[in-house]
Amino acid sequence: MFYKELAKDEINLALFKSFNRYQKVEKCWRKEKEDWDLKEIGFIEKWGIDEYKELVQYLQQTVKTGGAVFGAFSKEELVGFASVENEFIGSGKDYLQLSSMHISSESRGLGIGKKLFALACKKAKEMGARKLYISAHSSQETMAFYHKIGCVEAKEYNMKLVAEEPYDCQLEYHLLDWYRER
Numbered sequence: 570m571f572y573k574e575l576a577k578d579e580i581n582l583a584l585f586k587s588f589n590r591y592q593k594v595e596k597c598w599r600k601e602k603e604d605w606d607l608k609e610i611g612f613i614e615k616w617g618i619d620e621y622k623e624l625v626q627y628l629q630q631t632v633k634t635g636g637a638v639f640g641a642f643s644k645e646e647l648v649g650f651a652s653v654e655n656e657f658i659g660s661g662k663d664y665l666q667l668s669s670m671h672i673s674s675e676s677r678g679l680g681i682g683k684k685l686f687a688l689a690c691k692k693a694k695e696m697g698a699r700k701l702y703i704s705a706h707s708s709q710e711t712m713a714f715y716h717k718i719g720c721v722e723a724k725e726y727n728m729k730l731v732a733e734e735p736y737d738c739q740l741e742y743h744l745l746d747w748y749r750e751r
Contacts, residue, residue, distance in 0.1 A: 570641060570642065570643050570648075570679075570681070571642050572639060572640065572641050572642070572685070572688060573639065573640060573642070574637055574638065574639055574688075574692075575628075575632070575638045575639065575640050575650075576632065577629050577632040577633055579640075580625055580628045580629050580632065580638060581625060582621060582622065582625055584625075584640070584647050585621045585625070585647060586646075587646045587647070587673075588621075588646075588647050588648070588671075588673050589673045589674040589675060590614070590615065590616035590620070590671055590673070590674070591613070591614070591615045591616075591674040592613070592614045592615075592674070592706075592708065592710075593611075593613050594610065594611060594612050594613070594614060594708045594709075594710075595609070595610075595611045595709070596609060596610060596611075596708070596709040597610040597707040597708050597709065597736065598707045598708075598709070598712050598738055599707065599736070607709060624669075627668075627669075628650075628652055628669070631652045631653075631654060631655075631668065634654075634656075635655035636652060636653050636654045636655040636668075637652065637653045637689075637692045638650060638651070638652045639651050639652070639685055639688045639689065639692075641672075641676075641681045641685055643676065647673070648672065648673045648675075648681060649670075649671065649672040649676060649681040649682065649685055650669065650670070650671060650685070651667065651669060651670040651671075651685040651686065651688065651689045652667070652668045652669045652670075652689075653665055653666070653667055653668065653689045653692050653693050653696070653701070654666040654668050655696065657697075657698070658702060659700075659702065659725055659727070660725060661699075663698060663699040663700055664698060664699075664700045664701065664702040664727075664741065665693045665696060665698035665700075665701060665702070666701070666702045666703070666704075666727075666730075667686075667689050667693075667701045667702070667703045667742075670682060670685055670686065670689070670703075672685075682714060683718060686718055689701065690742070690744055693744060694744045698744060699743070699744055699745070700741050700742060700743050700744060701741065701742040701744065702723060702727060702730075702739075702740075702741055703715065703720060703723075703739075703740040703741065703742065704727070704730040704731070704733075704734055704737040704738075704739055704740075705720075705737055705738050705739075705740050706737060706738075707736050707737060707738050712738055715738075715740055718742075719742060720740040720741065720742045721740065721741060721742075722738070722739065722740060722741075723739040723740055723741040724741065726739045727739070
């Protein structure tokens with residue numbers, strides 16, 4: 570397994586030829602008033618060619634605008650990726666957004682997400698952020714991952730991201746915490 574920051578010209582449809590964005594979701598977290606509840610909400614999420622085309626454009630734009638995209642590779646094939654945007658958000662302009670983090674279905678549970686998250690934290694800190702902002706999928710498994718690595722509910726929600734994905738959970742991670750754990 571190796572990890573690297575990707576250049577814009579390395580991000581293309583061929584990069585995702587064997588990537589499997591598949592998730593069978595059975596339960597999701599929903600916030601009702603002030604309380605979080607785990608609800609029986611089942612569906613299958615599987616990306617097709619249109620989603621990958623949109624993803625390539627999005628990730629290329631992230632790099633073009635000064636953000637970063639990291640890839641995890643096994644035998645030269647992409648098995649995970651994460652991206653950090655370069656636009657500071659929040660009332661104190663101290664957040665950078667972890668805009669994506671996905672692990673190919675067959676490669677989950679191997680520590681790839683934790684390593685990609687660490688690379689994103691290091692980069693965000695180098696870029697001057699104090700916190701990462703994450704608008705995360707609300708599935709039980711996704712939220713268990715983020716909570717395990719130390720993410721908490723965001724103190725202030727980014728309403729643009731909430732409007733784009735109203736069922737996502739809004740999280741933050743204090744980058745000082747990442748450095749304390751090293």
